[in-house]
Amino acid sequence: MASYLSVLVLLCLAAAASAQLSPTFYSTSCPRALATIRNAVTAAVAQEPRMGASLLRLHFHDCFVQASLTLSLLPNFDYGCDASVLLNDTATFKGEQGSLGNIGSIRGFGVIDNIKAAVEAVCPQTVSCADILAVAARDSVVALGGPSWTVPLGRRDSTTASLTQADSDLPPPNFDLANLTAAFAVKGLSRTDMVALSGAHTIGQAQCLNFRDRIYNETNINGAFASLRRGSCPRPTGSGDTNLAPLDTTTGTLFDNVYYSNLLSQKGLLHSDQVLFNGGATDSLVRTYATNPTRFNSDFAAAMIKMGNISPLTGTQGQIRRACSRVN
Numbered sequence: 001m002a003s004y005l006s007v008l009v010l011l012c013l014a015a016a017a018s019a020q021l022s023p024t025f026y027s028t029s030c031p032r033a034l035a036t037i038r039n040a041v042t043a044a045v046a047q048e049p050r051m052g053a054s055l056l057r058l059h060f061h062d063c064f065v066q067a068s069l070t071l072s073l074l075p076n077f078d079y080g081c082d083a084s085v086l087l088n089d090t091a092t093f094k095g096e097q098g099s100l101g102n103i104g105s106i107r108g109f110g111v112i113d114n115i116k117a118a119v120e121a122v123c124p125q126t127v128s129c130a131d132i133l134a135v136a137a138r139d140s141v142v143a144l145g146g147p148s149w150t151v152p153l154g155r156r157d158s159t160t161a162s163l164t165q166a167d168s169d170l171p172p173p174n175f176d177l178a179n180l181t182a183a184f185a186v187k188g189l190s191r192t193d194m195v196a197l198s199g200a201h202t203i204g205q206a207q208c209l210n211f212r213d214r215i216y217n218e219t220n221i222n223g224a225f226a227s228l229r230r231g232s233c234p235r236p237t238g239s240g241d242t243n244l245a246p247l248d249t250t251t252g253t254l255f256d257n258v259y260y261s262n263l264l265s266q267k268g269l270l271h272s273d274q275v276l277f278n279g280g281a282t283d284s285l286v287r288t289y290a291t292n293p294t295r296f297n298s299d300f301a302a303a304m305i306k307m308g309n310i311s312p313l314t315g316t317q318g319q320i321r322r323a324c325s326r327v328n
Contacts, residue, residue: 020314021152025131030123037132040115041139049253052140053204054108059137060200061085061106062130063310064187065096065162065169079318080187080310082158083129085166086112086324092160099166104242105207109325112136116324129324130155134308141304144203146255149301151308156318159327173210173270177280180272187310193303195276195285199296201247202259206269208233209241214271220278225249225267245269257297260290 026033045052062085085102086109087095096102112132119127131153142148171183184194212233215226232243246252247269248259259273263286268274277286289296319328 021154021309021312023150023152025153026123026127030119030126032122033119033127034135036118036122037115037135038139040111040118041136042143044111044114045140045143049144050203050205051108051111052144052253052255053200054106055111055133055140056137056200057204058085058106058108058112059133060197060307061096061102061166061170062133063307064171065166066187066311079158079313081130081134081155081308081312082318083133083155083321083324084158084161086129086133087158087161087327088325090326094163095161096163096166099163099170101166101170101172112324120322125320125322128155128157128318128320130157130312132324137304137308141255144253144255147297147301149305152305154312154314156313156315157321157324157327158313158318171272173206173272174213175272175275177275177278177282180275181281187307189303189306191282192285192299193306195282195289196296196299196303197307198273198276199257199259199289199300201270201273202257203252203255204247205244205252206247207241208243208245209237211245211269211271212237214269214274218271218274220266220274221268222266225265229269247273257289257293260286260296264290 041055044055059081062083063081065084066080085096085106089095089098097106112129115132115136116129119132131151134151134153134155138149138151169183171180175183180194181191184190189197211229212235214221215229215233216235228249229245232240232245234240248262249267250258250262260277262268263274263277266274268277276282289299322328
């Protein structure tokens with residue numbers, strides 16, 4: 001009963017926090033905030049299209065890492081969309097950047113630092129790093145040709161981070177459909193949200209170590225596609241581990257629905273991609289998104305809003321960091 005009550009209290013707190021978010025949160029306190037973020041993101045993505053995927057991934061990896069249900073009730077613990085992923089290690093905690101899902105691959109910190117500096121210049125200690133991540137993710141998608149959505153704002157920044165929690169919360173690339181579904185469900189995201197959010201893999205790249213087993217050992221893969229990927233990902237473990245390959249080899253710098261068409265042709269790069277279309281419960285949704293880009297864009301935008309509402313800090317919780325990499 002005590003455990004049930006803890007879960008119930010947490011869900012109520014999370015719902016209350018989400019209700020406090022508002023797209024007009026900075027209309028009076030920092031009316032230039034959104035334009036400042038958009039201009040910086042647009043410039044960064046124009047210089048390096050891959051940066052759009054990196055900024056989107058930062059927001060995802062921030063929101064998905066949160067404390068256990070009971071520990072989350074503590075005022076200074078790591079919540080969800082709280083910019084904890086941006087914190088460098090300190091003497092008191094090891095942060096998320098060194099986790100299995102982040103080390104050697106998560107990037108874009110310099111761009112976020114530049115955006116934060118620009119926002120601080122117009123509105124000192126007003127706009128949180130967590131909100132910057134949420135807006136930058138949206139603006140990155142738009143800059144690469146994808147849909148836009150209204151971002152609820154008012155998140156505050158955490159004062160700690162957790163390497164252990166990042167290791168346990170970030171879905172690895174070898175997850176099967178059941179594990180993926182469970183990992184998203186525990187964050188309050190539906191199966192539809194999961195499939196739609198996976199469409200973010202229409203942009204970005206993956207490391208060889210994360211798809212080597214698929215291209216050499218799995219059978220539900222297009223032969224020519226596997227052969228192509230083997231060219232930059234040698235079989236011996238440790239050889240070429242950090243070599244990169246596009247998650248979408250067709251239109252990899254354009255945010256579109258081709259990712260799903262690739263799955264229909266068994267050209268998903270990661271195991272966790274192809275399991276979405278492999279005779280399971282999500283096959284029909286993949287087919288829908290492959291043929292209906294409007295439906296994909298709509299569902300993706302809705303899922304991004306839901307993900308951005310995972311246990312935010314609001315009100316007087318947390319702080320507004322002056323620099324995103326460290327607490328005040």
